[in-house]
C-alpha cells in the first residue's frame with residue numbers, strides 16, 4: 001500500500017487560512033483515500049523548536065491533533081497519528097542525510113533564506129529544517145505529501161536527496177511524486193491561499209497585527225462574522241473570480257467554496273454577474289460563523305485520552321516502519 005503523509009507545525013492557534021488552505025483539504029484527502037493508502041498524519045514537534053512557540057508546546061500538540069479530529073478526520077486502521085520526537089529514527093536519519101545533502105542545495109531554500117536573512121545568529125536548526133523534513137518523508141516511503149506551495153521546494157529537495165542516495169546505494173528510498181503530480185493529486189490548480197481580509201493582496205497570517213485582517217480558529221463566531229462583513233473589496237461592483245483584479249471578492253468566493261465543500265467553479269457560477277457585495281458577505285459571514293461554532297463545539301468534546309490513545313497506536317506503527325527503513329540505510333553506510 002502506498003503512503004500519503006502530512007504534518008503541520010503546532011506553534012500557535014491556527015488561522016482560518018491555515019485551516020481552510022491546509023488542514024481541511026488534508027482531512028478530506030485522508031477520508032477519500034484511507035481505504036487505498038496508508039495515511040500518516042504527524043506533528044513535527046522537532047520542527048517547532050526552531051522558533052518560538054506561543055503558549056505551551058505540549059498543549060499545542062494535543063490541540064493540533066484535536067483540530068484534525070474536529071475537522072472530520074475519520075480514523076481507520078490505515079490512518080496513523082504520531083509525534084515526530086516520539087520516533088527517534090527521524091533525528092537519526094536526519095543526521096545521515098546531512099551527510100548526503102550538500103550545503104549548496106540547502107542554502108538555496110527560500111524559507112531558510114527568509115528566516116535567516118543571512119544572520120550568523122540564526123540557529124542551525126533553521127538551516128537543517130528541510131533535511132529533517134526529508135527524513136520525515138523518506139522513512140515512510142511517502143509518495144504524496146499534500147502541502148501548501150511554500151513547501152514545494154522542500155519536497156523537491158527530498159526528491160533530490162532520495163535520488164542521489166539510491167544512485168549510490170540501490171533502490172532504498174521511494175522517491176516522492178513530482179510537484180506537478182502532487183498538485184494533481186490534491187485536486188487543486190495550485191496551492192490554496194486564503195488572503196488577508198483587509199489587504200487581500202497578502203496571505204492571511206497570524207503575525208499580522210490588525211485583528212480584523214485575520215480569523216483565528218478560537219475566535220468568537222459572531223466576531224468572525226463581523227470581520228467578514230468588514231473585509232476589503234473593490235469598487236467594480238460586479239462579483240467575479242479574479243485574484244489579480246478583485247482579490248477581496250475572490251477570497252470570499254474561495255472561503256465559501258472550501259467551507260461548504262462546493263467546487264470553486266460552482267460557487268463562481270452561482271454568484272456570477274450579481275452585484276451586491278453585501279449579500280455575498282452576509283452569506284460568507286454566516287458560513288464562517290456556522291463552521292466555527294460547529295468546529296469549536298466538536299473540539300471541546302474531544303477528551304485528551306482519545307488523543308493519547310491514537311498516539312500510542314500511531315507511534316507503535318511509526319516506530320516499526322521507520323525503524324526498518326533506518327536499518328536499511330544504516331546497513332548501506334556499513335553502520336550496521
Ligand code: TRP
Nearest residue numbers: 006007008009044047133136145
Ligand atoms: N514544513 C511543514 C510546515 O511548515 C511541516 C513539516 C515538517 C512537514 N516535516 C514535514 C510536512 C514532512 C509534511 C511532511 O507546516
